[in-house]
Amino acid sequence: MNTHPYLRAYLAGIALPTPAMLCGLTGYLILRYVFDVPVPIERMAVFPLAVVPNAWGLWNVIYLALHDKWHLPIGAHGALLPLILIPGGYVLARLLSIDFIAQNASWMWVAFPMALIIYYLAWKYLVNWCNHLLGVAA
C-alpha cells in the first residue's frame, strides 16, 4: 500500500472529526429543537462542519510531509492545531454573529488548554491508530 500517501493521510485525518462532528451536531440539534435553547444552528454549524474536519485532514497531510524532516511526535503535532483553529473559530463566530461564542470569549481561556490536551490525546492515540490502519508513516 505505497500509493497516494497524502490522500491516505487526509482520509486518516478526517476519520475521527467527521463522526464526532455528527455527534456534536446531534447535541446542538437536541438543545435547539428539544430544549429550545436559542442556538443559531445554521451559522454555528459552518465552522465544525466545513472547517474542522478538513483542517484535521490537511494537518495530517502536513504531518506526513514533515515527518521525516522534523520528527515531531504526532501528539505534539496535533496539539498545535488548536493554535490555528481556536482563533479562527472565534473570528468566524464574530463575523457570523454567533453570540454564545463571541460574547463568552472569557471562557475561551478555559477551553484553550482543554482543547490542547484533547487534541494531544486524540492525535496521539486515535489519529495515530488511523494512520497505522491506512499505512501512513507513524
Added chain:
Amino acid sequence: MKPEENEIREMLRQALPPVNPELEADLWPRMLRRLDERHARMSWMDRILLLAVSAGVIAFPAVIPQLLYQL
C-alpha cells in the same frame, strides 16, 4: 469493420495489458490483521491529562459549547 480498424484494435490489444476485473486478493483479512496488530496503551501521564480535562469539563460546564464548537 474495415481492415485498418481491425489492425488498430489488434495493436491496442497488444499494447495494453489485460485488465483483471477481480481483485487478486481479499483485502478484508489484511484489514482485520491490521486492526488486531497494535493496541497502544495509555501512559499514566496521559491518563492524568484525561482526568484533568474531565474534571475541568465537570467544574466548568460552560466551556462545553465552546469545546464542541472548536473541536
